[in-house]
Amino acid sequence: MQSVTQDWPGTARRALSGSVLLVAGLVMLLICWSYPVGNLTQMGPGYIPRVVGFLICALAVAIIAIDVATPEAAQAGRMHPRGLIFVSTAILLFAGLIDIAGLVPSMFLAVVVSMFADDEARPLPVLVYACLATLGGWLLFLVALELPIPAFWR
Amino acid sequence: MIDQFLLGLSVVLQPEILMYAFIGVFIGQLIGVLPGIGAITAISLLLPVTFYLDATTSMIMLAGIYYGSQYGGSIASILLNLPGTPSSVVTCLEGYPLAQRSRAGLALFVAACSSFVGGIVGVAILVLAAIPMTIIALRFGAPEYAMLVILGLLAASLIGTGSQIRSFAMVLLGIALGLVGADATTGYYRFVAMPEMADGISLVSLAMGLFGVSEIIRNASRRSPPGPALSITMRDVLPTRAEARSLVLPIVRGSGIGSFFGALPGTGAAIASFMAYAMERRFSRTPEKFGKGHLPGLAAPESANNAAAQTGFIPTLTLGIPGDAVMALIIGALILNGIIPGPRLAVDQPELFWGVIASFFVGNIILLLINIPLIKLWVLLLRVPYQKLYPVIIVMICVGVYSHRTSVTDVVLTLAFGVLGYLMKNYRFEPAPVMLGFVLGPLLEDNFRRTMLLYGGDFTIFLTRPISAMLVACSAVLIAFAVWSGVSAMRKPVHSTP
Numbered sequence: 001m002q003s004v005t006q007d008w009p010g011t012a013r014r015a016l017s018g019s020v021l022l023v024a025g026l027v028m029l030l031i032c033w034s035y036p037v038g039n040l041t042q043m044g045p046g047y048i049p050r051v052v053g054f055l056i057c058a059l060a061v062a063i064i065a066i067d068v069a070t071p072e073a074a075q076a077g078r079m080h081p082r083g084l085i086f087v088s089t090a091i092l093l094f095a096g097l098i099d100i101a102g103l104v105p106s107m108f109l110a111v112v113v114s115m116f117a118d119d120e121a122r123p124l125p126v127l128v129y130a131c132l133a134t135l136g137g138w139l140l141f142l143v144a145l146e147l148p149i150p151a152f153w154r
Numbered sequence: 155m156i157d158q159f160l161l162g163l164s165v166v167l168q169p170e171i172l173m174y175a176f177i178g179v180f181i182g183q184l185i186g187v188l189p190g191i192g193a194i195t196a197i198s199l200l201l202p203v204t205f206y207l208d209a210t211t212s213m214i215m216l217a218g219i220y221y222g223s224q225y226g227g228s229i230a231s232i233l234l235n236l237p238g239t240p241s242s243v244v245t246c247l248e249g250y251p252l253a254q255r256s257r258a259g260l261a262l263f264v265a266a267c268s269s270f271v272g273g274i275v276g277v278a279i280l281v282l283a284a285i286p287m288t289i290i291a292l293r294f295g296a297p298e299y300a301m302l303v304i305l306g307l308l309a310a311s312l313i314g315t316g317s318q319i320r321s322f323a324m325v326l327l328g329i330a331l332g333l334v335g336a337d338a339t340t341g342y343y344r345f346v347a348m349p350e351m352a353d354g355i356s357l358v359s360l361a362m363g364l365f366g367v368s369e370i371i372r373n374a375s376r377r378s379p380p381g382p383a384l385s386i387t388m389r390d391v392l393p394t395r396a397e398a399r400s401l402v403l404p405i406v407r408g409s410g411i412g413s414f415f416g417a418l419p420g421t422g423a424a425i426a427s428f429m430a431y432a433m434e435r436r437f438s439r440t441p442e443k444f445g446k447g448h449l450p451g452l453a454a455p456e457s458a459n460n461a462a463a464q465t466g467f468i469p470t471l472t473l474g475i476p477g478d479a480v481m482a483l484i485i486g487a488l489i490l491n492g493i494i495p496g497p498r499l500a501v502d503q504p505e506l507f508w509g510v511i512a513s514f515f516v517g518n519i520i521l522l523l524i525n526i527p528l529i530k531l532w533v534l535l536l537r538v539p540y541q542k543l544y545p546v547i548i549v550m551i552c553v554g555v556y557s558h559r560t561s562v563t564d565v566v567l568t569l570a571f572g573v574l575g576y577l578m579k580n581y582r583f584e585p586a587p588v589m590l591g592f593v594l595g596p597l598l599e600d601n602f603r604r605t606m607l608l609y610g611g612d613f614t615i616f617l618t619r620p621i622s623a624m625l626v627a628c629s630a631v632l633i634a635f636a637v638w639s640g641v642s643a644m645r646k647p648v649h650s651t652p
Contacts (some may be wrong), residue, residue: 017581040611119376
């Protein structure tokens, strides 16, 4: 996992981050192109988005140029695939379950899944810790703060 | 001025408000100690709680978290060489070598005292500047506001660490995110992909995603070094007379530099501490001592970041223009509590305005008092592994975001911003300018459109109004400085920041 992205050769890879920004700017322009623009005195809702979109594109081009020209500075940081996968899954599970299953099961699953983002996590300690954390969460959010979220479905 | 400050003190010294001030600075110091959780995460976690408090109390508590974290940040820097907050990165440079020479107690004591002096100087300047700034700010029209926001955004991207062009691109990205939702003037829906986004992107989602979730993804499997074994006796803590004397001027210089950069819109405590350290090294007669546990190199940035944390409230409170990402969040909290920040604040709600300012004075005293006696507790906290902390933070982020608007979409968006913030940082894009652009963007659009409407699309209006012309001049100086430093950096490439 350590050295996946340590040394990226190739112009295309160096230009990656700038290109993503450029695409974002272009998509923004594409979406806001249909908004009424108005004129400088009477600006419509589309005026500023267009200006911002053009500026983002221009800066993205400049960033691509700089990144391609300075190879040693354009290296990307190390990726954390494990953290990305488990933290994302935990939050998505929470989002998917909160309206269906209630706060307690969502919290429990979010803690369990997110704990596996750490590559040294072991099942039993995770379960014990998740139970404690869920209990703490229930006390904090439902007992102390009295948030209007159901603890369980019904 | 004295009267108003006393009015503020009378507000703060009510037991309930005093309790929330204490809670604020205590939480601030606590999260400052813990590496991987910043003031932004803590403030966004507590945002939903503030809806149950009145505006004054929530402001006092949230502000306390901010400047409290400046105190706490130095503790992890000194003991573990891990900066608890961005502004304590330079504290590591001198603090950790001192701890290795088993002078951790001295380093902590000097850091706490410099922080206190810096904080009090910052509060004093805030008190002195508040009324004049408000008087000036009341004469601000739309052109001045538009120019001031532009100056702030330029300063945020041009001064400081990292690539300037990348920071500026991130400011624009923040402005773009701020455009989502109904247009303030016409009510026209912009970039609304789902009906849930009609009210715009939630500030809480953006902040918790960019700063909370992204850091968890990055640090989840990081092994923190074992907590330091530490026994501090009073004798180790106090500096010798000569050492104490050598610290006076660095603290004064640090407080000055910090107060200046804090008050400037767009720059905050982190930049102030870098500048103070660089300045101290440049003007030192013994520059070779830096990096090996030189006390003046510890004292100057510590006083600078705390001074900046206080004077940062000058633009925030008098103009409604946040200086950095944390201030942007505090402004957001005020707006969510139904208070419009700006020059009318001091006039219409003197209790809130002066109460908050007086709370800084009280808060700094509390911080100094709890810093050294509680050092055992902070050391104990540093032993808590990050693996036990982050699942709890994830749950708090999820519940906080969800309960804010009872919206599942917001939770998913938080994750999206978390991944975005993570990837951005991997490709050397800073997340803080996004936050600033997000909060300031709508303000800029509103005031710019109004200026153009009022003055018939005439750009010379920015130059013919005196305050606005001054702000244009400042922006021009900033850009010239950036171009100059960019050119000289290209001539000899240096990696100056750690």
